[in-house]
Each structure stands twice: as C-alpha cells, then as structure tokens.
Amino acid sequence: MLSDITLGQFFPGNSPLHKLDPRMKIFLIILFIVTIFCASSLLSFCLVLGSAAFLTILSRIPLRQILKGLRPLFLIMLFTAILNIFWTSGENLLWQWGFVKIYAEGLWYALFMIVRVVTLIIGSSVLLTYTTSPIALTDGLERVLSPLRVLHLPVHEFSMMMTIALRFIPTLIQETDKIINAQKARGADFTSGSLFQRMHALVPVMVPLFVSAFHRADELAVAMECRCYHGGEGRTRMTQLHLSGRDYLFLFFMLALFALVLLCNSVSFW
Amino acid sequence: MECRNPDAVRDQILEVRDLCYSYKAENGTLTPVIRNVSLSVQRGSFVAILGHNGSGKSTFAKLLNMILTPQSGSLRIDGTETLREDITEEEIFALRRKIGMVFQNPDNQMVATIVEEDVAFGPENIGIPPEEIRQRVDSALRAVNMTEFAKHSPSQLSGGQKQRIAIAGILALLPDCIVFDEPTSMLDPAGRAEVMDTILKLNREKGITVLLITHYMDEAVQADRVLVMDHGSFILDGTPREVFSQVEKIKEVGLDVPQVTELMYRLHKDAHLEVPYDILHSREAVDALKLLYAKENGGSALG
Numbered sequence: 045m046l047s048d049i050t051l052g053q054f055f056p057g058n059s060p061l062h063k064l065d066p067r068m069k070i071f072l073i074i075l076f077i078v079t080i081f082c083a084s085s086l087l088s089f090c091l092v093l094g095s096a097a098f099l100t101i102l103s104r105i106p107l108r109q110i111l112k113g114l115r116p117l118f119l120i121m122l123f124t125a126i127l128n129i130f131w132t133s134g135e136n137l138l139w140q141w142g143f144v145k146i147y148a149e150g151l152w153y154a155l156f157m158i159v160r161v162v163t164l165i166i167g168s169s170v171l172l173t174y175t176t177s178p179i180a181l182t183d184g185l186e187r188v189l190s191p192l193r194v195l196h197l198p199v200h201e202f203s204m205m206m207t208i209a210l211r212f213i214p215t216l217i218q219e220t221d222k223i224i225n226a227q228k229a230r231g232a233d234f235t236s237g238s239l240f241q242r243m244h245a246l247v248p249v250m251v252p253l254f255v256s257a258f259h260r261a262d263e264l265a266v267a268m269e270c271r272c273y274h275g276g277e278g279r280t281r282m283t284q285l286h287l288s289g290r291d292y293l294f295l296f297f298m299l300a301l302f303a304l305v306l307l308c309n310s311v312s313f314w
Numbered sequence: 315m316e317c318r319n320p321d322a323v324r325d326q327i328l329e330v331r332d333l334c335y336s337y338k339a340e341n342g343t344l345t346p347v348i349r350n351v352s353l354s355v356q357r358g359s360f361v362a363i364l365g366h367n368g369s370g371k372s373t374f375a376k377l378l379n380m381i382l383t384p385q386s387g388s389l390r391i392d393g394t395e396t397l398r399e400d401i402t403e404e405e406i407f408a409l410r411r412k413i414g415m416v417f418q419n420p421d422n423q424m425v426a427t428i429v430e431e432d433v434a435f436g437p438e439n440i441g442i443p444p445e446e447i448r449q450r451v452d453s454a455l456r457a458v459n460m461t462e463f464a465k466h467s468p469s470q471l472s473g474g475q476k477q478r479i480a481i482a483g484i485l486a487l488l489p490d491c492i493v494f495d496e497p498t499s500m501l502d503p504a505g506r507a508e509v510m511d512t513i514l515k516l517n518r519e520k521g522i523t524v525l526l527i528t529h530y531m532d533e534a535v536q537a538d539r540v541l542v543m544d545h546g547s548f549i550l551d552g553t554p555r556e557v558f559s560q561v562e563k564i565k566e567v568g569l570d571v572p573q574v575t576e577l578m579y580r581l582h583k584d585a586h587l588e589v590p591y592d593i594l595h596s597r598e599a600v601d602a603l604k605l606l607y608a609k610e611n612g613g614s615a616l617g
Contacts (some may be wrong), residue, residue: 179427211427214469263422266381270415271436271483272407282434282447 054177060290061103061175066184068291069171072298076167079302080160086152088308089159095301096163096170103170113169114162121158128154182206187285193276200276212260219256223249326390327491327523328355328378328413333387335377347373348384349546357490360517360524362534362554365543366568371527374543375495378525379413380406392490411440414484414492418499420476421468429471429479430455430464436487447486454485457520458512474505478512485516491523492516498530510536531558531572535594542567559592574599 056062064072083092100110134149172181186203193199224234227248234245330353336344347370355361365371376382377389380396389396391409417423426432430451437447455461458478468476477497484492494513498506510533517524526537534540540557542550544567550557558564558571561579570576578591578599588609589602 179431207426211425211468214467215421218469260419260422263417263419264425266376267415267417267423267480268425268435269381270379270410271487272411272439273435274403274407274439278441280438280441280444280447282431282438282444282451284444 055105055109055174056177057104057175059102059104059175060294061099061171063290064175064294065285065287065291066176066180067188067285068287068295069176070184070188072294073168073171075298075302076171077164079298079305080163080167082302082309083156083160083305084309085311087311088305089156091301091305091308092163093159095297096166099170100166103175105170105174109174110166110169114165117161117165121161124157124161125154128157178210179207182210183283184285200279204276208264212257215260216253216257220249220253223252325357326354327357327392328353328525329388329390330354330378331388333374333377333384333389335373335382335384337373347546348377350387351547353541353548355491355523355525358517358521358523359539360514360537361526361539361541362537363525363527363541363543364529364531364534364569365527366529369543369567370546371543372495375415375493375525375527378493379410379415381415407440411436411487412490414487414489416477416480416484416492416494416497418496420473420480420500423480423483424468424476427467429460429466429468432468432479433482433486436483440487450486450488451482454482457485457516458482472505473501474508477501477505477509481509481512481516489522491525493525493527495527496529497526498528498533506530506533529569531570535572542569554594555592558594561591578602 061069080092083089100107129146129150130144132147132150132153133145134147136148137145138148138151139146176184182203185206186199189197189199189202228234232245232248234242236242237245330351333348333351334346335348336346338344351374363371363374373382377384380389384397387397392412394405394409396406396409424432425435433451433454434447437450442450451464452461455464458481460475460478460482463471463475463479468479471479481492481497497513498509501509513524513526514536516522524537526533528534535554535558537554540550540552540554541548542557542564549567550560550563558575561571561575564571571579572594574593574596575591578589578593581587581589582591587606589606593599593602
C-alpha cells in the first residue's frame with residue numbers, strides 16, 4: 045500500500061537533459077527563472093514559452109505527466125489571474141460595472157502571470173526534478189554549494205543528511221507497512237471513525253517507527269565510524285563530474301535566451 | 315610507556331591484554347561487561363567467538379576497533395599500542411582501517427542509494443584518489459561476487475546480498491582483519507550460506523584474518539579456533555574439536571554444541587555406547603558408528 049509512493053518525480057531516461065551535469069542544471073534553472081522574471085513584453089513571453097516547450101520535447105517526458113504536475117497549481121493560477129484582472133489599473137478601460145473596472149493591462153498581466161507560473165513549473169520540473177536522479181541532485185548541490193564552506197556552512201553534512209534520508213525512505217516505508225500490519229493483526233482500525241479517531245489510531249504506528257528509526261540511526265553511526273567517516277574534511281569522491289560540450293551548448297542556449305528576452309522587452313507592439 | 319615493537323609481534327594482528335570495560339549507567343554505577351580479557355590473534359587465522367546473549371561478545375568486538383574505549387588493559391593492532399594517551403586521530407583512523415567490522419543488520423550499515431557508491435564510501439572517507447577508489451570498488455564487488463549489482467539500489471537486494479555489499483564496503487578499505495558481529499543472524503538459510511561462503515573465501519584466498527562472532531555452532535565449526543565467552547571473559551579456547559568435546563561446560567553457559575556432537579554425546583552418555591564425541595561432521599559420526607557396529611558384530615564390516 046505504501047510502497048507505490050515514488051520518490052521525487054524522477055523519470056529514468058536517456059534524453060540530452062538526463063545526461064546534463066547536475067551542477068550545470070542547477071545553474072541553468074536559476075538562469076531560466078531569472079529570464080522568466082525579466083520577461084515583460086509579449087514577444088519575450090512567447091520566447092520563454094517557446095523554449096519551455098522546446099525543453100519539454102527534448103526531455104521526452106510524456107506531456108500528460110507535465111500537465112499532471114501543473115494541476116495542483118491551477119487554483120493559485122486562477123486566483124492570481126483574477127486578482128490581476130480586477131486590481132490592475134491602466135489607461136485602456138475595457139469594461140465597467142459600478143466600481144469594478146477591467147483594463148486591458150489587467151488582462152495582459154493576468155495572462156503573463158499564468159505564463160510565468162506555467163513556464164516556471166515546466167522549466168524546473170523538466171530541467172531538474174523529472175530528469176535528475178535524487179542522488180545526482182544531492183551530489184550536484186553539494187558541489188555547487190561547496191564554496192560556502194569558506195563561511196563554515198556545513199555543506200557536506202547537509203548533503204550527507206539528504207543522501208541518508210533518501211537511502212532510508214524505502215526502508216522506513218517497508219517498516220511502517222510491517223507495523224501497520226502487525227497492529228491490524230491485533231485488531232487496530234485505521235480506516236473508520238472521525239479524522240481525530242483515525243489520527244489517534246496512528247499513534248501506535250508512529251511510536252514504534254520512531255523508536256526503530258533512532259535505533260537504526262545509532263547503528264548506522266557506528267557503522268559509518270567503522271568505515272572511517274569523519275566529516276567532509278579530506279574526503280574524496282569516486283564519481284567525478286565533468287562538464288562536456290553538451291553542457292556548454294545548453295549554457296549557450298540559455299544565455300542566448302536571456303539576452304533575447306532582454307532585447308525583446310524593449311520591443312512592444314500591443 | 316608502551317611503544318611500537320614491530321619485530322616481535324609481526325604475525326599477531328591483534329594482541330589484547332587484560333582488557334576491562336564497564337558500561338556506566340545513568341546513576342553512575344558501573345556494570346562490568348569485559349573482565350580482564352587477553353587474546354592474541356594470529357595473522358590470517360579464522361577465529362570464532364561464541365557466547366549467549368549478553369555475554370559481552372559484541373562489546374568486545376567494538377573494543378577491537380576503538381569504537382569503545384576500555385577502562386584498562388592493552389590493545390595492540392598490528393604491533394601498535396592503541397591505548398596510549400598521545401594517540402592522534404589520524405593514527406586511530408589508520409588503525410581502524412585495518413580492522414574492518416560487519417554488523418548484524420545489513421540495512422543499517424548502508425549509506426548510499428546505489429551499491430557501488432556505498433562500497434566507495436569507506437575509501438572516500440580516507441581520501442583515496444578517484445581512480446584508485448574505482449579500482450578498489452570493482453575488485454571488492456568481484457570478491458563478494460556482486461559485480462552485476464553495482465548499479466542497483468540496496469532496497470532491491472536480498473538480505474544475503476546486502477550483507478555481501480556491506481562486506482565489500484569493508485574490503486574496499488583493504489583491511490588486514492575483519493570482525494563479523496553475528497553477520498548471519500538476520501538472514502534466511504540461503505543468505506546465511508552465501509555470507510559464510512564469502513567469509514571463508516576471504517579468509518582462505520585473500521588471507522584476511524577473520525573474527526566471527528556467532529551463535530550458530532555449524533558456523534563456528536568451520537573456524538581454526540573457537541573461543542567461548544561467558545560473563546565477559548573467555549572460558550574455553552581451542553580448536554573446534556577441543557572446544558566442542560567439552561559438552562557439559564558449553565551447556566553450562568547456555569550454549570549448544572553442533573547437532574552431531576550432541577547426538578554422539580548422548581549415545582556415549584545415555585546409551586552407554588563406546589563412541590567418541592569429539593565429532594564435528596556427520597561423516598565422522600557415520601564412520602565412528604560403523605566402526606562400533608563392526609566391533610560388536612565380531613569384525614564383520616558394514617557396507
């Protein structure tokens with residue numbers, strides 16, 4: 045029952061986006077977000093939307109999957125669109141009823157807002173979450189953030205925590221399943237009663253789960269110490285990341301997009 | 315002050331003398347767990363340590379690679395005294411690397427989400443260059459016969475396979491000696507056999523010293539030397555044959571002898587048959603019984 049929870053949203057694959065260096069992807073996604081927020085004219089929004097579509101095609105992620113990812117944000121998009129339509133004032137009044145005024149600018153802003161949110165979601169999921177395995181992601185993050193070690197930020201420790209969390213999620217899910225079954229066998233009822241009653245029924249699941257998690261943490265710490273773990277200092281890594289021509293190509297593409305968007309911002313023809 | 319004495323102790327990978335360790339309870343009372351234990355382990359040997367639950371055998375294992383610090387005594391690893399006050403952290407890691415340790419629960423020893431990343435964890439910690447880590451990981455996985463699973467996630471593996479990965483993770487540190495703390499007690503019979511085969515192979519083919527803590531008698535029988543621990547000290551020490559023939563003493567401390575030994579012991583003791591009971595394998599038992607039969611039937615041999 046619990047085992048079909050997928051971790052993150054990673055879709056294993058072999059597309060050009062899957063093969064990108066995770067460090068480059070993190071950088072590209074930041075650049076893409078900046079580009080999205082810099083866009084302010086119709087033409088630049090078309091460019092941003094077009095490149096999001098291009099990335100989606102490159103990633104070979106089924107479109108249905110991407111639309112599914114957008115669904116939870118539908119309400120937020122609707123809400124911001126309505127806010128923008130009714131609260132933006134401008135020069136071209138389109139419609140008025142009492143104190144409710146709708147300007148052409150309001151409609152445009154609403155549309156831009158939606159395009160921003162959609163491209164933001166598509167861009168980040170296609171570039172990062174759908175095409176990067178969790179381990180590559182933490183690895184990339186550690187390396188991208190490693191300059192912060194100068195400021196005594198525990199970058200390595202943070203990524204080690206992430207790795208261990210990822211490693212133990214399936215184990216703990218299995219364990220939860222086992223405990224739930226054991227409690228069911230003793231007559232526990234998790235499916236009926238009020239919300240409060242059902243929450244209360246979960247207490248005998250959570251307590252043993254936490255006890256065992258602490259126990260595991262203790263054993264893991266000893267095992268790590270036995271394998272000479274002593275933090276990030278003097279540590280090397282087996283897998284080395286190398287930036288390839290493909291990475292630079294994507295970087296060029298993204299920089300070109302950024303420049304084009306800035307250029308198009310000054311061109312307004314609506 | 316104890317110091318290095320390389321020549322005299324080269325062939326002893328571990329030398330323990332008068333080691334004492336007590337757990338401190340919250341109210342400050344000390345519970346002695348290891349009492350004046352002394353032991354020398356020959357390089358390349360296979361030593362089994364038997365003891366019932368709470369006899370102190372797991373604590374003893376943790377003392378051997380300095381996870382716990384004893385209150386008194388002396389512990390030499392490869393000729394170097396570890397219980398000095400001036401021992402540095404680097405020295406501890408260098409020595410700990412020599413004494414690997416494999417624990418009971420394979421799940422709680424794995425750090426990474428990919429098998430080969432997990433095997434690489436140890437060498438990464440001690441700062442080995444990337445190309446050499448790659449070689450070590452490949453040869454460690456080959457040694458435990460898990461090369462084809464290099465890219466798998468540990469959660470896809472069986473208990474025996476996970477335990478073999480845990481062993482590979484230690485092997486990648488190139489240890490001289492591996493302490494196994496009940497490595498098979500959470501495994502099914504097939505997994506137990508896999509892990510025991512791996513342990514024997516490492517000992518026989520790679521010359522790695524093995525200390526196997528177990529409560530399975532059939533595993534202890536395969537060792538060169540068996541020690542029985544009770545209440546924090548060793549009460550028996552010898553070859554499996556010597557130790558298991560002391561059936562009464564072993565039963566006294568709550569342990570069993572191998573089934574065959576038990577059978578021969580009962581035949582000897584209860585049925586008053588004239589058979590030896592320092593027997594470890596069923597083959598030997600059959601031979602002994604055949605001999606007895608032949609003797610009682612006036613020399614006519616049995617087919």
